[in-house]
Structure formats: structure tokens, C-alpha cells
Amino acid sequence: MTTPGADERLREAFDALASGVRADPGAYRRASAGWRRRHRRRRLLLAILAALVFTAADAVGLWALSQADPNTHVIFSGPVNRPVAPDQVDRIGQP
Template structure:
């Protein structure tokens, strides 16, 4: 076994090649994550704008009461 292991030699640029592949995968992972975050953010903004725009025209944000409020007695002082 030792004789066989002594005959195996790594390629001279094995570390460099592995590092290049690792950096490429890391860049790709970051790019995919960035695009995914941008897509989710854009979808959330567009959904929010669509919901705000789909409200009926002229509808009040705070509903108006059907009858005026009851008169209250002035504060005692």
C-alpha cells in the first residue's frame, strides 16, 4: 500500500484549479441569490402596487359614519 501511495503525485496546479472552480461556484451562488432576492423584492412591490391600485375609485380610507355622532355633554369644571 505504501509503495502504491508513493507513486501517486498530485497535479502541480491542483490547488490552483480547485480554487478557481471554488471561486466560480461561489460567484455563481452569489449571483443566483442576488437575482432571487431582486425577483422577490420586485414581485412584492408590484403586488403591493396592484393591491393599492385595485381599490375602488373614490372610496375613503376611513369609512364615513351613516349618522352624525351623538351630542355629548360639556365637561364639568
């Protein structure tokens, strides 16, 4: 527990400490420039990383497509339906 006088002594000590602090007029400007520089660097690195991931995904996709056998049909792997002879085509409506 604190005594009522301790609060007053603590306030006086902090006031004395604060009165000895001198504000640097350019401190905020320097800190702000540093924050902006780090933010710009982060955005640039993120853009480079995104471009690298995109390029790598494209390269892997193109490589996979170039390795595929052109004679195999992955999408249409079922039996092939041949067109009916032209004389056997049923038509509805006018020709």
C-alpha cells in the first residue's frame, strides 16, 4: 500500500525528471522518415516475392505441360464416339 505522501513525492520526482528532458525538434521527422523507408522496403520486398511466386508457378505449369505426352487425352479418356454417316443423320425441322 502507498501512503498519501508517496503519491505526492512520486509526482514531484516525475515532474523534475520531465523538466530536464529537452525535445529534439527534428526527432519526429527522422523517425517518420525511417518508418516510411521501412514501409517502402517491405512493400518492395512483398512485390518481388509475389512476382517470384507467380513466375515459379508459371514455370512449373509450363514445364508440366511440356512433359505431357500429346497423344494421351486426360480430359477425354472415355470411348471415342465416331460421327454417324451423313445419310443416317436424323434432323428435326427444315434442313
